[in-house]
Amino acid sequence: MTTYAVTGATGELGALVIDALLEREIEAAAIVAVVRNTAKAAGLQERGVTVREGDYDKPETLASALAGVDTLMFISGSEVGQRVRQHGNVVEAARAAGVQRIAYTSVLRADTSDLALAPEHKATEALIRESGIPFTLLRNGWYIENYTGQLGQYLQAGAVIGAAGDARIAAATRADFAEAAAVVLTGEGHENAVYELGGTPFAMVEFASAVSEVTSRSIGYRNVTLDEYKQGLLAAGLDEGMAGFLAALEANTAAGDLDTESEDLAKLIGRPSTPLTEAVRAAHTA
Numbered sequence: 001m002t003t004y005a006v007t008g009a010t011g012e013l014g015a016l017v018i019d020a021l022l023e024r025e026i027e028a029a030a031i032v033a034v035v036r037n038t039a040k041a042a043g044l045q046e047r048g049v050t051v052r053e054g055d056y057d058k059p060e061t062l063a064s065a066l067a068g069v070d071t072l073m074f075i076s077g078s079e080v081g082q083r084v085r086q087h088g089n090v091v092e093a094a095r096a097a098g099v100q101r102i103a104y105t106s107v108l109r110a111d112t113s114d115l116a117l118a119p120e121h122k123a124t125e126a127l128i129r130e131s132g133i134p135f136t137l138l139r140n141g142w143y144i145e146n147y148t149g150q151l152g153q154y155l156q157a158g159a160v161i162g163a164a165g166d167a168r169i170a171a172a173t174r175a176d177f178a179e180a181a182a183v184v185l186t187g188e189g190h191e192n193a194v195y196e197l198g199g200t201p202f203a204m205v206e207f208a209s210a211v212s213e214v215t216s217r218s219i220g221y222r223n224v225t226l227d228e229y230k231q232g233l234l235a236a237g238l239d240e241g242m243a244g245f246l247a248a249l250e251a252n253t254a255a256g257d258l259d260t261e262s263e264d265l266a267k268l269i270g271r272p273s274t275p276l277t278e279a280v281r282a283a284h285t286a
């Protein structure tokens, strides 16, 4: 029996990857949820998933967390700026434990992208390649939930406000990315493959239309300058560092760094990505 491990299993994507593995008839007993806080994982334990402590900052926990694991879903950490060191700990523990394959959640065109988040993913991809462990790179695009998570603010403001202009954004739902991950984890022929994963592209004006349709409100897209965008974030209470970082990401978005014409996601999941309107509706009714 192949043993699978999923890091970041108490996070949003990790939980969905475990759901997708179970839906693909992988037994709960064959899944190890690697989490830094086991108290958050009681629900997983109740479902029969093995829960082990594994903190990217504590190599000793990673060694025991990955013992006996064949196939590792390595979900990138959330502490921007710390991740190359942390991810190096995970890769080294996987190598020492004899893991047979690592699937890693990277970002679109990690090796060439100007995206502010790309350098840590590029460096992690290099560490994985250098480890000699067979890999599958899941270069995920943006989550639609990055936008639908702000539905309440859009409705309050009466508009979607951004500085992305008419750039196309090939975002997809976390559930679609999780399904693609489960496909490559459980399937054959994904060794050393690099997948550029994106959904059906949309511009923010189309996103605003989807919000209008679902909420029966007239919500437009108001494009502002990057400076106005950053000032808006500061006025909303974000600190200078975070506002600057998010403004840089918005500039990346405007430059097309979140777009892809790749069909890899639809090919892996065997269907088109979840339609934008459906994703907005799910957030609206949640």
Ligand SMILES: NC(=O)c1ccc[n+]([C@@H]2O[C@H](COP(=O)([O-])OP(=O)(O)OC[C@H]3O[C@@H](n4cnc5c(N)ncnc54)[C@H](OP(=O)(O)O)[C@@H]3O)[C@@H](O)[C@H]2O)c1
Binding pocket: 007, 008, 009, 010, 011, 012, 013, 014, 035, 036, 037, 040, 054, 055, 056, 057, 075, 076, 077, 078, 079, 086, 105, 140, 141, 142, 143, 146
């Ligand atoms: N494609 C996109 O649009 C997008 C957007 C945001 C992030 N991301 C990337 O995709 C990853 C997964 O997304 P998500 O939505 O599932 O994020 P999330 O809900 O924040 O999950 C991140 C997971 O990483 C775990 N983690 C963070 N630091 C860790 C450490 N030092 N040791 C062990 N585990 C650690 C967290 O543990 P806890 O549960 O204990 O907090 C959490 O389970 C993110 O971490 C980030 O790298 C992608």
